[in-house]
Amino acid sequence: GENVEQHPSTLSVQEGDSAVIKCTYSDSASNYFPWYKQELGKGPQLIIDIRSNVGEKKDQRIAVTLNKTAKHFSLHITETQPEDSAVYFCAAHGNILTGGGNKLTFGTGTQLKVEL
């Protein structure tokens, strides 16, 4: 089955700096890659996603890049703010057409801390 690795496990940045979180996946048939943000005491919430036919997607200060050949994707947060402090999870979704099912496989999470 799919295996998703995520790095780093913790990341500390100064307010205003950029943060980058990287993930790799094993199943070349996976076709959807979301990023979830989990604030303390809450469930994960989708912040951005990218499909396999797109190389980059941006939404204000957040961007995601996908390299299908290398099977890795990254989350970029620019001009970080204290409210960006949270745990971030990457995930890969199986391809229904190739038997991957409606299943998300998550990375192990990155604790991002934005310091004043």
Next chain:
Amino acid sequence: EAQVTQNPRYLITVTGKKLTVTCSQNMNHEYMSWYRQDPGLGLRQIYYSMNVEVTDKGDVPEGYKVSRKEKRNFPLILESPSPNQTSLYFCASSPIRLAGLPNSYEQYFGPGTRLTVT
């Protein structure tokens, strides 16, 4: 308000005492899933359901049961809880979407249930 609810939010129990964690969604989603979250291990899928009366094992199903008698509800059952099932549990739901359509597979998560088994 569209949401996934879980009950209870916190539960402390003893080894072997059967318990049920309820999950309900009001978005008419076909797909529902249970995850457990443990430090350093991320979110691991326990069981999932593609629709009423259709359930299947995820990555870590041992020691758990589920049922899907109604579309909106997906309870998680621990018949004989053990200390290694101490964890944070999340229920999630999403619509079923076909590959190729320009939609996401966004999963909506509940607030979590913190379970401690002593």
